[in-house]
Amino acid sequence: MNATATEQPPVVVIGAGPAGLAAAAHLVDRGLEPLVLEAGAQAGAAVREWAHVRLFSTWGELTDPVAEKLLAPTGWTKPDTAAYPTGGDWAERYLQPLADVLGDKVRVGARVTGVSRAGRDRIVDADRETRPFTVHVQYADGREERILARAVLDASGTWAVPSPAGGDGLPALGERAAADRISYRVPDLKDPATRTRYVGKRTAVIGSGASAFTALASLADLAKSEDGDGTHATWILRRGISGSTFGGGTADQLPARGALGLAAKAAVDEGYADAVTGFRTQAIERDGERLVLVSEDGHRLDPVDEVIVLTGLRPDLSFLDELRLSLDERLQAPVELAPLIDPNQHSCGTVYPHGVKELSHPEEGVYLVGMKSYGRAPTFLALTGYEQVRSVVAAIAGDRESAERVELVLPETGVCGGAGLFDQAETGEATEGAADGGGCCAPAPALIQLGATPPAPSCGT
Incomplete structure (x- = not known):
């Protein structure tokens, strides 16, 4: 025209x-x-x-x-x-x-x-x-x-244009070469071919927003299925765990969004996923048929079969x-x-x-x-x-x-960092230096298992 x-x-x-x-x-x-x-x-x-x-x-x-x-x-x-x-x-x-x-x-x-x-x-x-x-x-x-x-x-x-796995906003070293084992989308585990890709496998999920919650919950459901033995997720966060990590929960004015965070927490609490905090990916290396994620400080995670990158x-x-x-x-x-x-x-x-x-x-x-x-x-x-x-x-x-004459009221939520943007572990407010990896709440990489009681805060409130 x-x-x-x-x-x-x-x-x-x-x-x-x-x-x-x-x-x-x-x-x-x-x-x-x-x-x-x-x-x-x-x-x-x-x-x-x-x-x-x-x-x-x-x-x-x-x-x-x-x-x-x-x-x-x-x-x-x-x-x-x-x-x-x-x-x-x-x-x-x-x-x-x-x-x-x-x-x-x-x-x-x-x-x-x-x-x-x-x-x-x-x-x-x-x-x-x-x-x-x-x-x-x-x-x-x-x-x-x-x-x-x-x-x-x-x-x-x-x-x-999905964001890459690299903690500096650029693709991690080896990320492009490992493209056959990396997805940037929430997997459809009802699709037979996709299910086969993840069932019985160890999968790293990188990200801290609603998409990461959805992927973790889906992988946990897969692990609970009749043929799901061996299915396990490693959840990789660039920041620490706090009460706000899993979103607003029952206080979220969008209840389904709050439920997503609670489902992700359940996946960790029930042992279907481990959470690794303070981990900024620098490299993705081949280890035979598997992948090893390496952080900026050289910390290496156990090998995984697949990586799902949901960093925004x-x-x-x-x-x-x-x-x-x-x-x-x-x-x-x-x-x-x-x-x-x-x-x-x-x-x-x-x-x-x-x-x-x-x-x-x-x-x-x-x-x-x-x-x-x-x-x-x-x-x-x-x-x-x-x-x-x-x-x-x-x-x-x-x-x-x-x-x-603009009128708009957005539902409140506890999901405030999203997409791995925050290093601040304890509140939705970023402290000076947090955006570039500094601040008191940027912990060293740590593998943790959540219980019914939230972990003590790593910074004062």
């Missing part, structure tokens, strides 16, 4: 996931023309890759009200608002129907390879803000196209390189949003309402929304993305009053 001189270019939305499709629904509701470009073969392609994982949010927190209004004439019925869907449920019962309603406003197999101002690279000032955006697209069949856009909403998420996700910013973005140097999130979501400063329940103001850039008309807006920060919730796109679309439509 190339706009002619007489027609208004569309608003291009990158990604047909929850935030991208909600953005398109809001644009239609405002009388604006969206064009959603999805690299995958179907809407919700990234969500479908974790179709087996059950969300810790209910259906009541996973659908956008304006999208529901668009779906209503089709006979679509909202699922039970108190039920917890899997990723597959979310894709099939909400995302795909929404994409179907949007019709040819959604293109799949359309990968965005670059975004710029038409006729202007990032250096040129002259007449810049009067120029439309140009979006370069490569289709699955090899075709290429340049599409003009009046605004660009990047809702492409972070799923495609990162935004792909490569195709936005010709745009003038203002991003925080640590989180790679919009600079006005970063202080609100920085896990070095905030717990998950202290993110206050935000919208177009915090999501704007020097390049007017381009926005990172949804999970991508959080950069490397964890704890993003779908309802956050829905409120973001409501505010941004209102601004694009010229309704500043609505755009600035």
